Amino acid sequence: MINPDRFLSDLHQLRQFGASGVGKGVVRPAYCEADMAARRWLADRMAEAGLSPQFDAMGNLFGLRDGAGLLLGSHTDTQPEGGWLDGALGVIAALEVARSNPGVSVVSFQDEEGRFGALTGSSVFSGAVDQAQADQFVAKDGMSLGTARAVVPRGECWNQREFSAYIELHIEQGPVLDASDQQIGVVTDIVGSRQLEITFSGQQNHAGTTPMHVRRDAFQGLSAFNAALNDRFRNVVTPDTVWTIGHVTLSPNAASIVPGRVSFSVQWRDAQEDRLARMEQIVRDTAAEIAAGAGLGISIEGLRHLKPVAMDLTLRRALEEAAQTVSPGRWRLMPSGALHDASNVARLMPVAMLFVPSIGGISHDFAEDTAEADLVAGVEVLARAAARLTREPQLQSTSPRKI
Amino acid sequence: MINPDRFLSDLHQLRQFGASGVGKGVVRPAYCEADMAARRWLADRMAEAGLSPQFDAMGNLFGLRDGAGLLLGSHTDTQPEGGWLDGALGVIAALEVARSNPGVSVVSFQDEEGRFGALTGSSVFSGAVDQAQADQFVAKDGMSLGTARAVVPRGECWNQREFSAYIELHIEQGPVLDASDQQIGVVTDIVGSRQLEITFSGQQNHAGTTPMHVRRDAFQGLSAFNAALNDRFRNVVTPDTVWTIGHVTLSPNAASIVPGRVSFSVQWRDAQEDRLARMEQIVRDTAAEIAAGAGLGISIEGLRHLKPVAMDLTLRRALEEAAQTVSPGRWRLMPSGALHDASNVARLMPVAMLFVPSIGGISHDFAEDTAEADLVAGVEVLARAAARLTREPQLQSTSPRKI
Numbered sequence: 001m002i003n004p005d006r007f008l009s010d011l012h013q014l015r016q017f018g019a020s021g022v023g024k025g026v027v028r029p030a031y032c033e034a035d036m037a038a039r040r041w042l043a044d045r046m047a048e049a050g051l052s053p054q055f056d057a058m059g060n061l062f063g064l065r066d067g068a069g070l071l072l073g074s075h076t077d078t079q080p081e082g083g084w085l086d087g088a089l090g091v092i093a094a095l096e097v098a099r100s101n102p103g104v105s106v107v108s109f110q111d112e113e114g115r116f117g118a119l120t121g122s123s124v125f126s127g128a129v130d131q132a133q134a135d136q137f138v139a140k141d142g143m144s145l146g147t148a149r150a151v152v153p154r155g156e157c158w159n160q161r162e163f164s165a166y167i168e169l170h171i172e173q174g175p176v177l178d179a180s181d182q183q184i185g186v187v188t189d190i191v192g193s194r195q196l197e198i199t200f201s202g203q204q205n206h207a208g209t210t211p212m213h214v215r216r217d218a219f220q221g222l223s224a225f226n227a228a229l230n231d232r233f234r235n236v237v238t239p240d241t242v243w244t245i246g247h248v249t250l251s252p253n254a255a256s257i258v259p260g261r262v263s264f265s266v267q268w269r270d271a272q273e274d275r276l277a278r279m280e281q282i283v284r285d286t287a288a289e290i291a292a293g294a295g296l297g298i299s300i301e302g303l304r305h306l307k308p309v310a311m312d313l314t315l316r317r318a319l320e321e322a323a324q325t326v327s328p329g330r331w332r333l334m335p336s337g338a339l340h341d342a343s344n345v346a347r348l349m350p351v352a353m354l355f356v357p358s359i360g361g362i363s364h365d366f367a368e369d370t371a372e373a374d375l376v377a378g379v380e381v382l383a384r385a386a387a388r389l390t391r392e393p394q395l396q397s398t399s400p401r402k403i
Numbered sequence: 404m405i406n407p408d409r410f411l412s413d414l415h416q417l418r419q420f421g422a423s424g425v426g427k428g429v430v431r432p433a434y435c436e437a438d439m440a441a442r443r444w445l446a447d448r449m450a451e452a453g454l455s456p457q458f459d460a461m462g463n464l465f466g467l468r469d470g471a472g473l474l475l476g477s478h479t480d481t482q483p484e485g486g487w488l489d490g491a492l493g494v495i496a497a498l499e500v501a502r503s504n505p506g507v508s509v510v511s512f513q514d515e516e517g518r519f520g521a522l523t524g525s526s527v528f529s530g531a532v533d534q535a536q537a538d539q540f541v542a543k544d545g546m547s548l549g550t551a552r553a554v555v556p557r558g559e560c561w562n563q564r565e566f567s568a569y570i571e572l573h574i575e576q577g578p579v580l581d582a583s584d585q586q587i588g589v590v591t592d593i594v595g596s597r598q599l600e601i602t603f604s605g606q607q608n609h610a611g612t613t614p615m616h617v618r619r620d621a622f623q624g625l626s627a628f629n630a631a632l633n634d635r636f637r638n639v640v641t642p643d644t645v646w647t648i649g650h651v652t653l654s655p656n657a658a659s660i661v662p663g664r665v666s667f668s669v670q671w672r673d674a675q676e677d678r679l680a681r682m683e684q685i686v687r688d689t690a691a692e693i694a695a696g697a698g699l700g701i702s703i704e705g706l707r708h709l710k711p712v713a714m715d716l717t718l719r720r721a722l723e724e725a726a727q728t729v730s731p732g733r734w735r736l737m738p739s740g741a742l743h744d745a746s747n748v749a750r751l752m753p754v755a756m757l758f759v760p761s762i763g764g765i766s767h768d769f770a771e772d773t774a775e776a777d778l779v780a781g782v783e784v785l786a787r788a789a790a791r792l793t794r795e796p797q798l799q800s801t802s803p804r805k806i
Contacts, residue, residue, distance in 0.1 A: 174612030191611065195658055206766060207647040208594065208672050208740035209577030214764070219629075219648055226626040244610040245622055247658045248651060255598055255650045255668035265658035269611050337611035361617070363609060 001383045004376045007096040010045065011375070014038055014076065014092060015084040024084040025366025030077040030111035030120070031059065031148040038076050040153070042091065042108060049099045051106060057131060059152040060121045063098065063106035069164035070390050071349075072097055072382065073107035075121065075341060083171075083368020085375075087112055089356070090169040093379040101383070103390030105163065109341045116145040122344035165315055165389065166345040168353045169382045171370055173338050175361025183377045184323040184331035185355035186316060189271035190343050191240075191335050192308035194280055196266050198287050200225075201297035204252060204260025216295045218262040219250055225290045229266070232282050236275065240335050243268035243279070271308045271335045309343050312350030315389065319354050322384035327377050354381055404786045407779045410499040413448065414778070417441055417479065417495060418487040427487040428769025433480040433514035433523070434462065434551040441479050443556070445494065445511060452502045454509060460534060462555040463524045466501060466509035472567035473793050474508050474752075475500055475785065478515035478524070478744060486574075486771020488778075490515055492759070493572040496782040504786070506793025508566065512744045519548040525747035568718055568792065569748040571756045572785045574773055576741050578764025586780045587726040587734035588758035589719060592674035593746050594643070594738050595711035597683050599669050601690050603628075604700035607655060607663025619698045621665040622653055628693045632669070635685050639678065643738050646671035646682070674711045674738045712746050715753030718792065722757050725787035730780050757784055 018034030020027040028034045039061045043053035051063030061076075074090025091108045098104040110121030116137035123129040135146030172178075177185050202216030226245060233243060244267050251261040268279045284300060291298035323331035334355070342351040356378035359369045421437030423430040431437045442464045446456035454466030464479075477493025494511045501507040513524030519540035526532040538549030575581075580588050605619035629648060636646060647670050654664040671682045687703060694701035726734035737758070745754040759781035762772045 172612065173609055174614070175617055176614065179617070193611065205764065206576055206741060207645065207649055207670060208596065208742070209575065209766075210645065210740070210764065211577070211579065211642065212645055213642070214578055214582070217647075219651065220633075223626045223629040226623070227630055230623075239614065239616070242610065242613065242615055244620075244658070244661055246610055246653075246660050246662055247656050248622065248653045249656075250649075250651045253650050253652075255647070255670050257649050258647055259649055267610060267658050337613070338609060339611070361608065361613065363612075 001100045001387065002096055002376070002380050007092060007379055008372060008375065010092045010095065011084070011088060014041070014088050017041065018078065021081065021366035023366050024369060026078045026082050026084050027080065028076070028078040028082065029080055029113065030115045031151055035077050036151050039108065042076065042095070045095055046106060049095060051098060055152050055154055056125065057149070057152065058121045058124045058134070059110040059149055060125055061108045063095070065098070065102060065105055068103050068105040069162065070103050070386055071105050071107055071163040071166045072168070072386065073109070074168050074170055075109040075112035077111055077113050077115070079113045079364045081366060082113065083363060083365060085171045085368060085370055086173065086363055087170070089171055089375065089378065093169045093382050096379055097383045097386050101386050101390055104386055112341055115139045116148070119339060119341055119344055120145065122341035126344040126347040128344055128347060163349055165312070165349055166342060166351045167315060167319070167382065167385065168340055168342045168351070169378050170340055170353060170355055171358045171363060171368070172355040173358050173361070173363035175358070176334060177332070177355060177357035178359055178361060180332070182330045182332050183327040183356065183374050184381055185334040186319045186323055186331060187311050187336045187353035187355060188316070188333050189311060189335045190309040190340060190353070191269040191271045191337055192273060192276050193267060193269040193304070193306045194276050195304040196280070196283060196300055197263060197302040198266060199261065199263040199299045200291055201261050202259070202295070205258040207256045207258050210258055215258050217258050218296060219259040221290055221294045221296045222248065222262045222264055224294065225287055228286050228290060229283065232286055233279065236278055236282065238270070241268070241270045241275065242337060269337055273308055306339070306343070309346045309351070311352045315350055315352035315385070318385040318388050319352055319381060322381040322388070323354070325384060326380045354378065404503045404790065405499055405779070405783050410495060410782055411775060411778065413495045413498065414487070414491060417444070417491050420444065421481065424484065424769035426769050427772060429481045429485050429487050430483065431479070431481040431485065432483055432516065433518045434554055438480050439554050442511065445479060445498070448498055449509060452498060454501060458555050458557055459528065460552070460555065461524045461527045461537070462513040462552055463528055464511045466498070468501070468505060468508055471506050471508040472565065473506050473789055474510055474566040474569045475571070475789065476510035476512070477571050477573055478512040480514055480516050480518070482516045482767045484769060485516070486766060486768060488574045488771060488773055489576065489766055490573070492574055492778065492781065496572045496785050499782055500786045500789050504789050504793055507789055515744055518542045519551070522742060522744055522747055523548065525744035529747040529750040531747055531750060566752055568715070568752055569745060569754045570718060570722070570785065570788065571743055571745045571754070572781050573743055573756060573758060574761045574766060574771070575758040576761050576764070576766035578761070579737060580735070580758060580760035581762055581764060583735070585733045585735050586730040586759065586777050587784055588737040589722045589726055589734060590714050590739045590756035590758060591719070591736050592714060592738045593712040593743060593756070594672045594674045594740055595676060595679050596670060596672040596707070596709045597679050598707040599683070599686060599703055600666060600705040601669060602664065602666040602702045603694055604664050605662070605698070608661040610659045610661050613661055618661050620661050621699060622662040624693055624697045624699045625651065625665045625667055627697065628690055631689050631693060632686065635689055636682065639681055639685065641673070644671070644673045644678065645740060672740055676711055679711070709742065709746070712749045712754070714755045718753055718755035718788070721788040721791050722755055722784060725784040725791070726757070728787060729783045757781065
């Protein structure tokens with residue numbers, strides 16, 4: 001069904017749009033010239049494959065076909081300094097599968113990498129954010145999404161509920177498959193995440209004249225909090241749970257001044273909503289206890305909360321069976337620690353995902369890469385699963401209609 | 404000998420130059436208009452007191468008198484947001500003492516607060532830094548010291564070795580005297596300090612896709628280092644020893660990214676050089692062990708090293724006896740945790756210092772203040788000690804001569 005050379009050649013051609021940096025780096029953020037040129041190129045490839053290319057108002061590019069209700073795809077925009085596979089793989093694989101499977105439509109979502117937020121194109125597609133709201137989103141360079149999307153050639157809207165299921169092939173962007181020498185990860189859940197911004201307020205003081213026993217040092221509060229949190233999480237978490245203190249702002253942040261204030265993020269991710277909630281309670285309790293013990297003021301703000309998304313079991317079984325056929329014994333079930341467009345699409349229809357390895361776990365970096373054999377295994381698993389699923393009557397669809 | 408009303412009135416008048424903010428705040432950084440106006444005002448007060456006012460090339464202002472070899476003073480520049488007593492107290496007290504003691508000369512050093520570095524005026528006076536080198540120092544606003552000091556009315560140089568001793572009265576800038584309800588601190592040593600800039604380099608990674616057990620998280624390295632350091636210092640330090648992690652820069656400093664790098668300062672202060680050295684070894688060993696254990700790269704750079712300065716025993720005894728007379732049972736011996744101009748002047752002659760309380764330990768802040776009774780006690784101790792010392796023949800001097 002699959003032509004590996006054609007598939008790899010397409011991937012390399014797509015990389016030429018925004019090719020940059022050492023290795024296989026790409027610079028193709030949403031709506032930039034390279035991104036739009038890549039989408040026009042992709043629209044031509046869709047047309048060649050017998051699909052009808054259609055941009056929606058956001059610039060999400062669909063390759064549609066009458067009766068093709070199984071939507072495959074991902075995104076073709078990249079990070080400001082990105083790799084050649086993140087997103088691109090899922091789109092080119094979808095195109096290759098659609099060439100031989102008339103039940104398949106293709107999508108490249110816009111701005112998955114979040115020049116204007118996070119997963120912006122699929123957020124609007126899924127109705128999580130409406131277009132007018134999204135148009136107010138502003139990039140770091142000061143441009144609004146409303147202004148940026150003026151470059152979209154023609155913007156239509158249609159009834160996205162005509163699609164019956166969505167499958168996204170993606171690179172893992174983590175080290176798990178690479179480290180265990182496996183080719184395919186069938187995703188069980190896209191993990192949920194919660195994030196809080198905590199501030200400890202102590203007393204800014206002269207670092208020479210303030211004895212240790214009278215200090216209320218905000219950095220010492222953070223360090224004690226971190227140690228206590230690591231300790232208390234141990235009997236709650238699984239090996240798939242992760243947590244991170246990634247952002248720290250110390251004030252006044254000078255070597256000779258006892259820090260009066262620290263603000264920091266705590267983020268944690270897990271596939272189980274109840275575990276996320278238990279961890280939140282531990283974060284809040286631990287921060288409050290540390291602050292009280294150290295004489296620090298505390299504020300806990302800005303809860304960001306994304307629920308886990310379980311993959312559809314019917315779709316997942318099809319991926320599992322295909323993985324076992326293509327890569328016997330070299331695939332595994334795993335959660336997705338990263339968000340993907342599938343998280344949004346799950347608001348509308350059943351979704352599933354599969355991963356291929358990221359060499360060294362590296363992504364969002366010019367050095368991102370995957371072995372060719374693994375790329376081909378990924379598209380073959382996707383094609384087999386799609387073949388099976390498009391034989392099932394509930395995955396038939398009429399053509400998506402304009403609304 | 405002392406006229407408390409005149410002394411307090413002078414202090415309040417000096418505060419008018421750059422008076423700002425709530426409370427008794429002052430904004431009078433080195434060489435700014437308010438600073439130079441304050442120095443011209445001070446020069447007039449010196450002349451009224453029978454002293455010969457002389458600016459040197461740096462803008463240090465001396466009030467000189469034939470045969471007056473005991474130099475008293477401090478500085479009249481302030482922090483960008485400073486209090487009314489930091490420096491000013493020691494200068495106005497010196498002026499008040501000089502009015503009735505013909506053996507006393509007065510100085511207000513320039514840029515003690517370090518618009519151009521640290522203790523810049525007394526550094527040049529003492530020969531620690533030469534003028535040509537200092538002229539290259541650049542303030543945060545981009546101005547060089549060489550340019551800034553063009554506002555000094557006339558710049559002479561003279562043989563500073565004509566002075567035979569230096570005593571500096573200063574606010575404590577810490578909470579020790581205030582918390583123990585004492586009026587006078589006779590300084591034993593200006594503590595030394597050492598400071599290192601340490602960088603841990605781990606692996607920047609996606610905070611969702613990177614399992615905990617494969618992370619090399621630079622922030623976790625810092626937290627572990629801090630905990631281990633606090634633990635290992637316990638059997639080395641005294642209650643007067645202090646140490647601070649005051650500056651932390653995390654990279655890339657984003658909530659969703661495992662920190663790949665952290666740079667931070669470690670600074671420690673103590674009156675004993677051998678303790679400073681033992682602590683440095685502990686800092687270096689602990690950082691290396693933590694880095695090795697966590698798979699982090701490490702660099703340790705930029706040692707800053709200031710040796711402790713012991714106060715002269717003859718001068719100190721005179722201050723102790725005067726303190727016991729003026730504030731019986733309400734004075735103590737203590738180290739100075741902050742640097743002062745006396746640290747530099749000690750390169751040239753015997754020095755000593757005395758402190759009065761800072762309310763709440765607050766300094767470098769508009770809220771800085773000291774009870775009037777304590778201010779007056781401070782100048783009385785200074786006057787009594789000066790009276791005794793200027794009776795001693797080795798403190799006689801010829802006039803400082805131009806060189």
